[in-house]
Amino acid sequence: MSEQEKSTQWTIELLAHHNRLLLQAIGDGVCGVDVNEETTFINEAGAAMLGWTASELIGKRQHDIMHHTKQDGSHYPHQECSICLTSKDGKLRTEKNELFWRRDGSSFPVEYTATPILENNELKGAVVVFRDISDRLKAETLNQQLLLLQRVVNYIHKISYESIPLGKQLEKALVEILTIPWFFNQSKGALFLANEDEKRLEMVAQVGLDEMLLTACAKVPYGHCLCGRTAQTNTFLHVAAIGDQHDIRFDGMKPHGHYIVPLVSGQRTIGVLNLYLEHGHVRDAHEEEALNAIAHSLARLIERRQAEENLLIRNADLEEKVRERTAKLEDYVESLQKYQHQLIRSERMAALGSMVAGVAHEINTPIGIAFTSATFLKSKTKKFSDLAQSGQLTYEPLHDYLNVALESSNLIETNLKRAAELVKSFKMVAVDQSSQELRKINLRSYLNEIILSMRPKLKNTKYSTSITCAEDFNLETFPGAISQILTNLVMNSLLHGFDELDRGEIKIDAFLHDSECVLIYQDNGKGINPDGIKRLFEPFYTTRRSQGGSGLGMYVVYNQVTQKLKGTISCHSAIGEGVLFVIKFPWTLQEDRSLALQETNGLHLDS
Numbered sequence: 001m002s003e004q005e006k007s008t009q010w011t012i013e014l015l016a017h018h019n020r021l022l023l024q025a026i027g028d029g030v031c032g033v034d035v036n037e038e039t040t041f042i043n044e045a046g047a048a049m050l051g052w053t054a055s056e057l058i059g060k061r062q063h064d065i066m067h068h069t070k071q072d073g074s075h076y077p078h079q080e081c082s083i084c085l086t087s088k089d090g091k092l093r094t095e096k097n098e099l100f101w102r103r104d105g106s107s108f109p110v111e112y113t114a115t116p117i118l119e120n121n122e123l124k125g126a127v128v129v130f131r132d133i134s135d136r137l138k139a140e141t142l143n144q145q146l147l148l149l150q151r152v153v154n155y156i157h158k159i160s161y162e163s164i165p166l167g168k169q170l171e172k173a174l175v176e177i178l179t180i181p182w183f184f185n186q187s188k189g190a191l192f193l194a195n196e197d198e199k200r201l202e203m204v205a206q207v208g209l210d211e212m213l214l215t216a217c218a219k220v221p222y223g224h225c226l227c228g229r230t231a232q233t234n235t236f237l238h239v240a241a242i243g244d245q246h247d248i249r250f251d252g253m254k255p256h257g258h259y260i261v262p263l264v265s266g267q268r269t270i271g272v273l274n275l276y277l278e279h280g281h282v283r284d285a286h287e288e289e290a291l292n293a294i295a296h297s298l299a300r301l302i303e304r305r306q307a308e309e310n311l312l313i314r315n316a317d318l319e320e321k322v323r324e325r326t327a328k329l330e331d332y333v334e335s336l337q338k339y340q341h342q343l344i345r346s347e348r349m350a351a352l353g354s355m356v357a358g359v360a361h362e363i364n365t366p367i368g369i370a371f372t373s374a375t376f377l378k379s380k381t382k383k384f385s386d387l388a389q390s391g392q393l394t395y396e397p398l399h400d401y402l403n404v405a406l407e408s409s410n411l412i413e414t415n416l417k418r419a420a421e422l423v424k425s426f427k428m429v430a431v432d433q434s435s436q437e438l439r440k441i442n443l444r445s446y447l448n449e450i451i452l453s454m455r456p457k458l459k460n461t462k463y464s465t466s467i468t469c470a471e472d473f474n475l476e477t478f479p480g481a482i483s484q485i486l487t488n489l490v491m492n493s494l495l496h497g498f499d500e501l502d503r504g505e506i507k508i509d510a511f512l513h514d515s516e517c518v519l520i521y522q523d524n525g526k527g528i529n530p531d532g533i534k535r536l537f538e539p540f541y542t543t544r545r546s547q548g549g550s551g552l553g554m555y556v557v558y559n560q561v562t563q564k565l566k567g568t569i570s571c572h573s574a575i576g577e578g579v580l581f582v583i584k585f586p587w588t589l590q591e592d593r594s595l596a597l598q599e600t601n602g603l604h605l606d607s
Helices: 003-025 044-050 062-066 082-089 134-159 166-177 211-216 225-233 285-345 349-390 395-426 443-453 479-497 530-535 553-564 593-599
Strands: 029-034 039-042 093-101 107-119 122-132 185-195 200-207 219-221 237-239 257-265 268-277 439-442 463-469 474-477 504-513 516-523 568-573 579-586
Touching: 029 044, 029 082, 044 093, 044 122, 062 082, 062 093, 082 093, 082 107, 082 122, 107 134, 134 166, 134 285, 166 185, 166 200, 166 268, 166 285, 185 225, 200 225, 219 225, 225 237, 225 257, 225 268, 257 285, 268 285, 285 349, 285 395, 349 395, 349 443, 439 443, 443 463, 443 479, 443 504, 463 479, 474 479, 479 504, 479 516, 479 553, 479 579, 553 568
Parallel strands: 463 504
Antiparallel strands: 029 039, 029 122, 093 107, 107 122, 185 200, 185 268, 200 219, 237 257, 257 268, 439 474, 504 516, 516 579, 568 579
16 A cells, blocks of 8 residues: 555544544534444444434334334334435435334434535435434423513403402402413312411302302311311412311212412401312422412402502591591580580679680691691591502501591591590680681781690700791681691601700791891791702601601692792701791681681681
8 A cells, every 4th residue: 555545544543533522522423324223333422312222223223213103102114214214315304393112112302404415416315413312392391481480470460459349359369370281170169268366267259160169168167177187377389189087078088189379468367269170180399489489479469459459448437536536526616616605794704705716726736637637637548549549559658647537537436535534624615726727817916826835845955946027917818727837847846956956946037028027937947959959849858758758838838838838938957057048928718718717727716
């Protein structure tokens, strides 16, 4: 053999060696078949997938070994096989999901491409590159399952805002749950709500149950049968067949299994989901996880509706208490009015006049606080109702509203009791406290009365107040608006300006300038930063949200000044320099008195 021939031979062997290395390095299966469908080569990865060694497959008809049966179990004729066809007609073919069979008789899904082998334009067979797609199909299946699960969860969330009875909501949710095919359910199931007082479950929704079950399972005591045990133990339960745990059974009951899922709120079971399974269905961790997610959504739906129902009950109780207190107060007011007429006709009217004024002033504070609390609670209830009806109710506004309701009811009860005691003790004449009517007042006297009414807040403190105003400063205005403005400003100083300060001073100046009443309010407290000044009059802006601040105080001030008094208000402040408010409004208002009367919210007593 010549040197050239030896070199050529060596090159051929080297290329063959490299080709073998490449084949063995490929993770996919690679095999070749000739025109007789016999295996000519296969790499180690491909042989391992099939459970053979490479040498055992050489010369064997690949179709008879690994491609003989379809997915439905029927015979796969070789003349329909894409690999065989490519080795015969030379056309490239790709299959996305077929089965290859292993030596042990098991199968696995593959995708493969059959490419013709040509030598000098002569068809020599085909090379097949195949890949085990088991993991990919599992991932795709899992993804489809998750999409179905998410659809159900989203549907439950959606119907939780529908204005239909809870039982109807749960029935619609159950129908949607039973559309999930991979639970292997029998399209039958039921939903129960827990009756903690009676220690039992009560069926509120069902699909496909027999008449006998509807009667027998209408009310299930805790600890009884599968659902009762789940409610008692608060644990997920699976049974593959009818067994000893089935306390409720009857002749003719068809074989089946169950998934029983507790619906949990905190540590309490508030309901149970019961799904019927095919007999012998094996417990699956993935199914259990999915059902727990669905149960969580159902529990949130139930919690929301029960919270709404409890809130309606609390509101009704509160309204009834307000009506009762109001009725008692009206009786006291009627007695006070009668007694007033007696005093007018009495020769002792002069001696009792000062006493009447003092009592009327004292009673104004509890009545005003109670009425303001009731009005504020009514406003909050309206807003809360709007949120509930629009489906935008969340835990935070619910929590805030309950706190407001409790605080307001306590204020109403405490102050109405105080007012009633004053009325009964002194039987005084009430002075007209209609603060929303347009009338003439002496501004200096009225400002003093407002500060005096806040004596409970100011006494026993080192916070002082001073008022500078001409004694003959009379004007026609809305006294109630001025009272609301000044009260809110003083409270703002006490709660924010003087917070953590031992002492403080509030100054109020009032004077007439160019037919305008100018009211200047200032304190020497901590002051407000620039950002706070920009947002000061925004509704719900507060730096004390965690301490129960509503953020409405300064918003009310702004509205009273601009809307009721037809004026303007400005704020000037800096950190450490206190705060100064400048309020300007017309000296005499000409607003329609009929409109003013319509807006009146105060208590009217005959003078």
